[in-house]
Amino acid sequence: MKDRIEEITKHYYTGNHLSSTQLVTDGTGEAVQQVEYAPFGEVVNEYNIDWSSGQVPDFKFNGKELDEESGMYYFEARYQSPPVFISRDPLFEKYPTLSPYSYCANSPLNFIDPTGKIVRISGAAANATFQQLNKSTSLKLKMIDGVVTAKGKAKTDADKLLLLAITDENVIVDINATNSGHTEDGKWFVGGAFEGSEICVDDGKVYTRQTINPNMAKIIDDFYELGEGVTTLHEVLESYIGGVDNPGAGRPLKSANGQVNNPADMQAYENAHSKAQDADPRHKSTIMVLDGSTYPGKIYIKNGWDRKLINTIIKTDPEQ
Numbered sequence: 001m002k003d004r005i006e007e008i009t010k011h012y013y014t015g016n017h018l019s020s021t022q023l024v025t026d027g028t029g030e031a032v033q034q035v036e037y038a039p040f041g042e043v044v045n046e047y048n049i050d051w052s053s054g055q056v057p058d059f060k061f062n063g064k065e066l067d068e069e070s071g072m073y074y075f076e077a078r079y080q081s082p083p084v085f086i087s088r089d090p091l092f093e094k095y096p097t098l099s100p101y102s103y104c105a106n107s108p109l110n111f112i113d114p115t116g117k118i119v120r121i122s123g124a125a126a127n128a129t130f131q132q133l134n135k136s137t138s139l140k141l142k143m144i145d146g147v148v149t150a151k152g153k154a155k156t157d158a159d160k161l162l163l164l165a166i167t168d169e170n171v172i173v174d175i176n177a178t179n180s181g182h183t184e185d186g187k188w189f190v191g192g193a194f195e196g197s198e199i200c201v202d203d204g205k206v207y208t209r210q211t212i213n214p215n216m217a218k219i220i221d222d223f224y225e226l227g228e229g230v231t232t233l234h235e236v237l238e239s240y241i242g243g244v245d246n247p248g249a250g251r252p253l254k255s256a257n258g259q260v261n262n263p264a265d266m267q268a269y270e271n272a273h274s275k276a277q278d279a280d281p282r283h284k285s286t287i288m289v290l291d292g293s294t295y296p297g298k299i300y301i302k303n304g305w306d307r308k309l310i311n312t313i314i315k316t317d318p319e320q
């Protein structure tokens with residue numbers, strides 16, 4: 001009789017793709033609890049609301065234990081009270097464009113970081129950027145919810161490096177695909193902008209940041225006859241190498257007089273750029289001509305005597 005009681009007080013937790021508890025069954029296989037969540041972890045539906053009542057651990061969102069008294073989850077470095085974190089992300093000062101309460105770049109629907117094998121593309125120009133990336137390689141790429149996956153054979157060094165970027169669990173390449181000529185923090189760029197990487201305190205993984213404008217990238221591909229998608233591929237590879245070789249390096253900023261603010265950041269960029277260049281010799285660095293005598297100023301790319309307008313400067317702080 002005693003054995004029977006122990007048997008039915010055993011509980012089995014079944015998780016969804018985010019390891020959030022979705023179904024709990026007892027020793028007899030009977031479903032005793034079912035939970036549904038909003039994207040940031042609020043419980044929207046519980047099948048049996050009185051079920052846990054302090055008798056068994058209450059593992060819910062992302063498989064974290066819910067503290068009944070506070071209504072919060074403990075996420076190693078921070079407390080979360082759905083839908084926000086209660087403690088500030090210790091690195092929040094480095095992400096001026098993200099809320100300090102966001103969770104590893106704010107994509108809880110698509111990503112739980114322990115299984116992340118990721119190149120991800122977000123922003124208004126995500127589809128165009130993905131199409132270019134797909135044309136640049138012999139790999140067969142797919143993008144689902146902004147996450148890029150690959151099949152097929154990697155033929156060139158660039159293919160191999162791209163495949164590594166897509167399958168490396170420790171370095172998540174984040175592409176901000178935009179139609180704008182400026183990054184989110186208002187710095188102009190030509191084709192793409194290297195914005196370094198951060199190490200996420202929640203999972204210890206590296207999250208890179210690269211802005212790409214596929215319209216500009218196509219103008220560069222055509223003007224220098226590089227081949228379809230070569231500029232976009234270069235930007236993705238550059239971002240990945242930056243995250244691998246110099247995790248946590250910041251954006252290589254220059255002040256108005258052309259002085260490099262942080263030489264280590266500039267070195268991280270130059271290293272990533274030249275290794276991406278070596279991996280894909282089809283790529284060629286653009287030669288820029290800046291006509292900044294009046295503002296808005298014009299930026300041209302140059303090839304011999306040929307020039308092509310590529311961007312217009314609306315701020316006076318030069319940036320590459």
Ligand SMILES: [Zn+2]
Pocket residue numbers: 234235238272273276
């Ligand atoms: Zn580059």
